[in-house]
Amino acid sequence: MHIEPAVVPTSLQSHVDALVQAAIAGVNDPTGPSFDLVTSWCEVHSDDSGFYSGDHGESFPVVWLENELGRCSDDDIESEKNPDDDAPISDVLRVTFVRKRLAGVFDGSLWDSDMHSMACEIRVAASDTAVASLCFYLSGYSFGDGPQIEWCGVYRAFDDFRNELRASGALTSLEEAERISDSVLLEHWRHHMR
Numbered sequence: 001m002h003i004e005p006a007v008v009p010t011s012l013q014s015h016v017d018a019l020v021q022a023a024i025a026g027v028n029d030p031t032g033p034s035f036d037l038v039t040s041w042c043e044v045h046s047d048d049s050g051f052y053s054g055d056h057g058e059s060f061p062v063v064w065l066e067n068e069l070g071r072c073s074d075d076d077i078e079s080e081k082n083p084d085d086d087a088p089i090s091d092v093l094r095v096t097f098v099r100k101r102l103a104g105v106f107d108g109s110l111w112d113s114d115m116h117s118m119a120c121e122i123r124v125a126a127s128d129t130a131v132a133s134l135c136f137y138l139s140g141y142s143f144g145d146g147p148q149i150e151w152c153g154v155y156r157a158f159d160d161f162r163n164e165l166r167a168s169g170a171l172t173s174l175e176e177a178e179r180i181s182d183s184v185l186l187e188h189w190r191h192h193m194r
Contacts, residue, residue, distance in 0.1 A: 003057060006042070012041055015037050019134070024132070026156075028160075029153045050122060051122065059119060065169070066188065074193075094186065132156060133160075135155055137149070
């Protein structure tokens with residue numbers, strides 16, 4: 001899928017050029033005013049930047065397994081069981097519960113899916129047509145305060161940001177969650193329950 005970069009005002013083009021050059025050089029957290037100026041413009045001019053619409057970028061949920069399991073307990077499993085089922089909570093039920101929860105986060109069907117941060121991008125183009133991704137977390141819709149924005153940096157490509165998240169332990173897709181073994185899920189569950 002081809003996504004057109006956001007069109008920034010001429011007065012900001014030199015700042016976008018600096019950000020794209022930084023991303024190409026592998027400097028994901030550039031110093032100086034350019035990052036603040038361009039990201040502020042994106043927030044204020046959300047229609048032009050595609051900030052909420054995805055017109056100029058992609059997104060995916062970010063799940064930290066430890067945080068996710070912090071929301072889970074045997075009581076949650078018990079509340080979902082058939083009232084006539086008096087069997088004790090087993091490791092099989094725990095794994096099934098966690099896998100169902102992770103699937104619900106990634107497909108958006110879980111009641112609190114919107115509480116998870118979305119990793120998002122706004123693609124910007126330099127004067128020479130080189131492109132980079134301004135990456136950020138978007139979260140907080142459930143409380144009625146509007147979205148919370150946390151800018152993360154500028155990357156040569158959105159996949160570079162995704163790879164950095166994966167390297168730091170985040171899950172960024174259902175496929176990644178499905179590759180986690182049952183034993184690893186149980187180890188995390190037991191660690192959380194201590």
